[in-house]
Amino acid sequence: MAKPVLLTVDDDSDVLRAIERDLRSKYGPDYRVIASDSPEGALNLLKQLKVRNDSVALLLADQRMPQMDGVAFLREAMQIFPDAKRVLLTAYADTNAAIGAINEANIHYFFMKPWDPPTEHLYPQLDDLLDDWRASYRPAFEGIRVLGTRWSPKSYELRDFLARNRVPYQWIDVELSANDPETKRLLEYLRPEAASLPVVLFPDGTRLLESVPAEVAQRVARKPIFMTWQSSGEGRPGSPRLSMPPPKACTR
Numbered sequence: 001m002a003k004p005v006l007l008t009v010d011d012d013s014d015v016l017r018a019i020e021r022d023l024r025s026k027y028g029p030d031y032r033v034i035a036s037d038s039p040e041g042a043l044n045l046l047k048q049l050k051v052r053n054d055s056v057a058l059l060l061a062d063q064r065m066p067q068m069d070g071v072a073f074l075r076e077a078m079q080i081f082p083d084a085k086r087v088l089l090t091a092y093a094d095t096n097a098a099i100g101a102i103n104e105a106n107i108h109y110f111f112m113k114p115w116d117p118p119t120e121h122l123y124p125q126l127d128d129l130l131d132d133w134r135a136s137y138r139p140a141f142e143g144i145r146v147l148g149t150r151w152s153p154k155s156y157e158l159r160d161f162l163a164r165n166r167v168p169y170q171w172i173d174v175e176l177s178a179n180d181p182e183t184k185r186l187l188e189y190l191r192p193e194a195a196s197l198p199v200v201l202f203p204d205g206t207r208l209l210e211s212v213p214a215e216v217a218q219r220v221a222r223k224p225i226f227m228t229w230q231s232s233g234e235g236r237p238g239s240p241r242l243s244m245p246p247p248k249a250c251t252r
Contacts, residue, residue: 005032007042008033009062016037053142057084064091071105080189098110146211199211
């Protein structure tokens with residue numbers, strides 16, 4: 001199972017390395033720590049994580065950054081991962097802005113720089129936030145996701161192929177799920193690719209557009225699995241199947 005993400009953002013490379021080091025030292029075994037020196041780059045990264053169906057537990061951003069400050073970043077990031085805990089890192093001069101941001105952007109906590117020693121001024125507060133996040137955390141589906149429409153022949157053919165070959169997948173009907181916030185966000189970040197249905201999303205972030213069973217079989221099959229064609233009984237090829245060659249004899 002993929003580890004939930006802790007994302008930290010700061011344009012100051014020294015501060016970024018320090019907070020990344022402290023987060024990784026304490027939370028590395030249970031979380032994936034990712035650092036970005038740009039709020040714009042961090043937002044693009046969050047959109048990629050959303051398409052991959054990854055989970056984000058914590059967003060920690062410095063308040064004073066060019067082009068986009070920490071409050072603005074956390075406000076936009078909240079639209080992508082609304083359940084992530086949002087934390088601001090501030091200098092003493094920015095204390096008033098940080099206090100105002102608690103209500104403005106639903107900030108859960110703010111830390112003053114420097115935070116040494118982290119065992120006193122960082123970890124206890126983050127422990128509480130992450131415990132609270134985990135209390136309602138539900139691991140995301142990690143297999144193949146198929147986006148399409150219920151009455152589409154291509155979507156039906158693809159779902160039938162995956163089901164018959166026992167390939168775990170999650171079906172997302174973009175019409176029936178149009179009012180679901182998570183689906184709306186996913187479609188927004190896939191644009192304009194979302195128009196090329198059915199779309200198959202893989203856990204590593206790659207995707208196939210206007211997918212057909214043969215393309216998916218080629219992508220998911222692992223050696224020595226081969227794709228064969230099942231006869232339709234009418235003298236023409238039918239639908240593809242994944243098949244395994246006979247096992248080799250085991251000798252000692």
